[in-house]
Amino acid sequence: MPVITLTTDFGLSDHFVGTMKGVIAGIAPKSTVIDICHLVTPHNIAEGAFVLSQAYRYFPKGTIHVAVVDPGVGTQRRPILAQANGQYFIGPDNGIFSFLEKVKVRAIENTRYFLPAQSSTFHGRDIFAPSAAHLAAGQKPKSFGPLINDPVTIDLFPKQLTRKKWTGLVLKVDHFGNLITNLPATLGRVKQLTIADRTLTETAATYQQMSDTTPTLIAGSSGYFEVSVRQGSAQAALGCGAGTPLELTLW
Amino acid sequence: MPVITLTTDFGLSDHFVGTMKGVIAGIAPKSTVIDICHLVTPHNIAEGAFVLSQAYRYFPKGTIHVAVVDPGVGTQRRPILAQANGQYFIGPDNGIFSFLEKVKVRAIENTRYFLPAQSSTFHGRDIFAPSAAHLAAGQKPKSFGPLINDPVTIDLFPKQLTRKKWTGLVLKVDHFGNLITNLPATLGRVKQLTIADRTLTETAATYQQMSDTTPTLIAGSSGYFEVSVRQGSAQAALGCGAGTPLELTLW
Amino acid sequence: MPVITLTTDFGLSDHFVGTMKGVIAGIAPKSTVIDICHLVTPHNIAEGAFVLSQAYRYFPKGTIHVAVVDPGVGTQRRPILAQANGQYFIGPDNGIFSFLEKVKVRAIENTRYFLPAQSSTFHGRDIFAPSAAHLAAGQKPKSFGPLINDPVTIDLFPKQLTRKKWTGLVLKVDHFGNLITNLPATLGRVKQLTIADRTLTETAATYQQMSDTTPTLIAGSSGYFEVSVRQGSAQAALGCGAGTPLELTLW
Numbered sequence: 001m002p003v004i005t006l007t008t009d010f011g012l013s014d015h016f017v018g019t020m021k022g023v024i025a026g027i028a029p030k031s032t033v034i035d036i037c038h039l040v041t042p043h044n045i046a047e048g049a050f051v052l053s054q055a056y057r058y059f060p061k062g063t064i065h066v067a068v069v070d071p072g073v074g075t076q077r078r079p080i081l082a083q084a085n086g087q088y089f090i091g092p093d094n095g096i097f098s099f100l101e102k103v104k105v106r107a108i109e110n111t112r113y114f115l116p117a118q119s120s121t122f123h124g125r126d127i128f129a130p131s132a133a134h135l136a137a138g139q140k141p142k143s144f145g146p147l148i149n150d151p152v153t154i155d156l157f158p159k160q161l162t163r164k165k166w167t168g169l170v171l172k173v174d175h176f177g178n179l180i181t182n183l184p185a186t187l188g189r190v191k192q193l194t195i196a197d198r199t200l201t202e203t204a205a206t207y208q209q210m211s212d213t214t215p216t217l218i219a220g221s222s223g224y225f226e227v228s229v230r231q232g233s234a235q236a237a238l239g240c241g242a243g244t245p246l247e248l249t250l251w
Numbered sequence: 252m253p254v255i256t257l258t259t260d261f262g263l264s265d266h267f268v269g270t271m272k273g274v275i276a277g278i279a280p281k282s283t284v285i286d287i288c289h290l291v292t293p294h295n296i297a298e299g300a301f302v303l304s305q306a307y308r309y310f311p312k313g314t315i316h317v318a319v320v321d322p323g324v325g326t327q328r329r330p331i332l333a334q335a336n337g338q339y340f341i342g343p344d345n346g347i348f349s350f351l352e353k354v355k356v357r358a359i360e361n362t363r364y365f366l367p368a369q370s371s372t373f374h375g376r377d378i379f380a381p382s383a384a385h386l387a388a389g390q391k392p393k394s395f396g397p398l399i400n401d402p403v404t405i406d407l408f409p410k411q412l413t414r415k416k417w418t419g420l421v422l423k424v425d426h427f428g429n430l431i432t433n434l435p436a437t438l439g440r441v442k443q444l445t446i447a448d449r450t451l452t453e454t455a456a457t458y459q460q461m462s463d464t465t466p467t468l469i470a471g472s473s474g475y476f477e478v479s480v481r482q483g484s485a486q487a488a489l490g491c492g493a494g495t496p497l498e499l500t501l502w
Numbered sequence: 503m504p505v506i507t508l509t510t511d512f513g514l515s516d517h518f519v520g521t522m523k524g525v526i527a528g529i530a531p532k533s534t535v536i537d538i539c540h541l542v543t544p545h546n547i548a549e550g551a552f553v554l555s556q557a558y559r560y561f562p563k564g565t566i567h568v569a570v571v572d573p574g575v576g577t578q579r580r581p582i583l584a585q586a587n588g589q590y591f592i593g594p595d596n597g598i599f600s601f602l603e604k605v606k607v608r609a610i611e612n613t614r615y616f617l618p619a620q621s622s623t624f625h626g627r628d629i630f631a632p633s634a635a636h637l638a639a640g641q642k643p644k645s646f647g648p649l650i651n652d653p654v655t656i657d658l659f660p661k662q663l664t665r666k667k668w669t670g671l672v673l674k675v676d677h678f679g680n681l682i683t684n685l686p687a688t689l690g691r692v693k694q695l696t697i698a699d700r701t702l703t704e705t706a707a708t709y710q711q712m713s714d715t716t717p718t719l720i721a722g723s724s725g726y727f728e729v730s731v732r733q734g735s736a737q738a739a740l741g742c743g744a745g746t747p748l749e750l751t752l753w
Binding site (some may be wrong): 059 | 516573576577
């Protein structure tokens with residue numbers, strides 16, 4: 001039975017995530033449920049997209065990824081089932097799966113896969129968890145609803161200004177205070193990064209190579225450039241966070 | 252093998268919860284353990300009861316729910332095994348299962364189900380986890396101890412003042428800052444709610460229907476009235492939290 | 503298939519831990535993964551060692567414990583596989599397994615057990631998780647690399663000053679604000695404990711025996727002396743935390 005992953009902004013201080021797992025245990029008791037993250041900043045769809053985009057490739061084929069960052073819960077926004085990379089993605093149609101390439105998307109319309117009573121505020125429990133569980137239990141994707149060609153997308157990518165200049169932004173601050181940018185580490189060799197009125201020119205290949213307090217650019221495990229302070233917090237050192245604009249200059 | 256759930260105030264920054272799962276893995280290796288919540292406010296039995304009351308109905312029959320919010324750990328308070336709703340509930344006899352109806356309660360007295368050495372401060376590890384695991388592994392409820400008819404209960408319910416007026420309180424502030432009350436959404440159509448010297452008259456069916464900053468009443472996924480601010484925090488807007496008294500007036 | 507546990511300082515707000523579990527699910531899909539703790543203070547190897555030392559004995563024989571508190575990630579520090587207590591321990595060679603007795607340690611050199619591409623900042627995903635999964639899937643310990651006799655160790659133990667006096671320190675502040683010391687509760691009967699310019703003389707066997715606000719010594723479930731305040735926080739009452747030095751006087 002496949003793996004089901006959960007990515008939400010539900011936090012860990014309520015019954016929300018546990019209840020979703022209870023619903024899944026009732027429908028697909030042999031599935032394995034894995035938490036990716038439940039501390040996405042509330043209502044921040046782009047951050048949810050980033051977190052899942054970092055993790056999904058490391059899961060086996062057939063994995064069902066449920067992502068619920070859903071400020072539009074209770075409105076007419078569609079629940080969707082996306083297929084890409086040999087995996088499945090279930091969540092609201094609000095751009096949270098925008099990172100997927102070569103994706104096939106269905107609107108989930110088959111209410112037989114929902115809980116009998118649906119609240120207007122907790123579709124994670126009432127719609128997304130049971131849909132994922134029914135898919136894990138063997139229901140066919142096409143039984144969920146029709147293909148659609150107009151899923152909502154959001155723009156997660158940097159812009160190229162000149163041959164040597166790009167603008168981007170901080171996608172996320174991680175637990176260690178590293179600033180993860182949306183600038184792929186493959187863009188080229190860095191001359192400088194302008195961020196929060198500071199111009200950074202230090203680069204390093206490992207944390208140990210960094211001098212003690214200077215914010216330094218490193219090719220992160222994310223595949224993006226990250227700004228780090230050795231055994232410290234770049235967020236604190238630079239006084240900035242998610243959404244901060246950046247300008248990158250290459251040699 | 253049945254599902255075992257865990258609800259505690261142990262937090263996530265220690266070895267406590269993981270150790271309970273290690274004990275279970277040794278006794279009932281094929282059981283599935285699901286966390287409901289470990290961030291119940293320390294020693295707040297009523298909040299623990301609320302969290303579990305929200306989740307348990309969504310789990311399959313036969314599920315074993317372990318709840319440990321236990322300020323009396325190490326004293327003579329009894330460990331109990333309750334049966335209701337086709338499920339099992341294991342924890343201290345301090346009212347944490349007060350929400351259960353038609354319940355049958357046993358004192359757990361069979362020390363063969365405990366770890367050989369019991370600390371006086373961590374019965375989650377030494378008594379409750381191994382008891383749950385032995386139950387999951389097939390031991391009969393009656394082998395745990397005798398039925399009792401005097402379990403401790405706590406009062407979680409609102410009071411009716413007149414035909415149109417109820418008093419209640421905020422049960423819990425959720426991760427989004429929503430104030431969850433103990434006033435069932437089925438009481439009637441709301442005229443106003445008095446809370447923290449404010450009188451609220453706005454109601455909505457979804458978050459999107461709310462105006463941007465006005466605290467608004469909504470029938471929550473909990474089945475209770477909740478006070479919310481659209482994409483904001485009602486807790487911050489009203490400056491109040493769990494335990495705040497309320498007065499509800501119906502039309 | 504054996505249990506794999508995870509102890510890290512990766513936090514819960516990123517994709518880090520979920521991604522490690524995805525890697526394991528791809529290699530050893532039938533293993534059971536249990537979180538011990540992911541909120542070890544960043545880069546605090548001694549705290550990570552303490553957390554795992556508290557939990558590991560409660561897991562079944564054959565369990566594979568992965569611990570990643572790894573400020574030296576990306577440098578030449580070795581990945582190791584330790585064997586003790588009928589269990590396995592995988593992590594960086596930085597002293598995080600110093601609490602183990604009668605231990606046999608191998609350097610992990612077999613890169614066939616790593617992910618094909620290794621970042622210089624996330625060996626939890628690229629080296630430690632896949633190594634643990636291959637071990638769970640049946641690969642032999644000796645296939646990971648050669649035995650070594652110079653693993654890094656750190657000193658976690660108190661010092662004896664006189665027959666009746668010991669010095670130690672606070673190992674960790676737990677979720678409830680209890681100060682867990684490195685002084686074994688078996689040292690003897692306590693006369694007094696000096697901590698943060700205060701001299702404590704109160705002892706108790708349970709939290710309920712404590713007076714309401716006096717910081718009190720108790721033999722904790724950890725096996726060490728702990729300083730607690732009944733239904734309060736000793737950390738707040740004494741204004742001190744991990745690393746604070748202590749002097750214990752016995753009768």
